[in-house]
Amino acid sequence: MKILIADDEAMSRRLLQSTRERAGYEVIAVENGRQAADQICTPDGPRLALLDWLMPELDGPGVCREVRKRKEQSYVYMVLITSKEAKEDVIAGLESGADDYLTKPFDPEELKTRLRTGLRILGLENRLVEAREEMRFKASHDALTTLWNRAVILELLERELSRSHRENATTVIILCDIDHF
Numbered sequence: 001m002k003i004l005i006a007d008d009e010a011m012s013r014r015l016l017q018s019t020r021e022r023a024g025y026e027v028i029a030v031e032n033g034r035q036a037a038d039q040i041c042t043p044d045g046p047r048l049a050l051l052d053w054l055m056p057e058l059d060g061p062g063v064c065r066e067v068r069k070r071k072e073q074s075y076v077y078m079v080l081i082t083s084k085e086a087k088e089d090v091i092a093g094l095e096s097g098a099d100d101y102l103t104k105p106f107d108p109e110e111l112k113t114r115l116r117t118g119l120r121i122l123g124l125e126n127r128l129v130e131a132r133e134e135m136r137f138k139a140s141h142d143a144l145t146t147l148w149n150r151a152v153i154l155e156l157l158e159r160e161l162s163r164s165h166r167e168n169a170t171t172v173i174i175l176c177d178i179d180h181f
Contacts (some may be wrong), residue, residue: 001119002026002046006036006063007081008055016050019108033058037066040076047074047122048115053082053093061096070095075125077118081106 003025005014010031017029028046030036034057038044049067051060060080062078069074078112079100093101094112099121100114140152148156164171 001048002028003048003050003115004036004039005029005045005050006031006033006055006060007050007052009030009052012052012166020050023112032056033063035061036063037070040067041070043073045071045076047076048118049076049078050111051078051080051098053080053084053089060095062142064097074129075122077122079114081119 001024003020005013005016005020005027006029007016008031013029013031017027020027025048028039030039033051036049036051036055037058040049040063049063051063053060055063060082064078064080067078077099078097079102080096080098080100081102081104082089082093083104084090084093085103090101099118102111102114140149141147142149160171163169
């Protein structure tokens with residue numbers, strides 16, 4: 001699983017990177033918020049992100065807001081990491097679109113547990129997408145033949161007849177009905 005680590009402090013970034021690589025993650029490390037948002041929003045971008053709050057160009061909450069606005073394909077689980085402990089900061093961070101909030105210095109076991117939670121949520125989202133695709137397929141295909149069902153054929157027929165009428169073209173329809181196969 002890809003994970004993005006965004007921190008402007010090189011030492012913190014390298015420490016997080018080495019621990020996540022040892023845990024089996026494919027790490028993408030960046031030093032500012034703009035790079036983080038751009039990396040996350042690529043089509044095959046990471047779906048887990050650890051974001052420092054204070055970064056140049058775009059802060060952690062700004063990254064969360066931009067990702068939630070730009071990324072529509074798949075969900076990204078984002079954790080803000082900061083030394084800010086005030087309740088208002090936690091609320092502001094979560095309202096910006098972050099999924100979790102971790103204060104420095106943090107316990108490595110706590111980080112591991114929070115990332116497992118993120119992986120579980122991403123797994124649920126994957127299952128939801130698969131179920132939606134399966135429902136979409138079942139709604140448009142015959143269960144026995146897996147060919148388009150009557151509703152889809154009628155919709156296509158209506159579209160083609162409308163196009164034919166607009167373009168003043170001839171339309172030919174061939175219907176084949178097979179019984180007892």
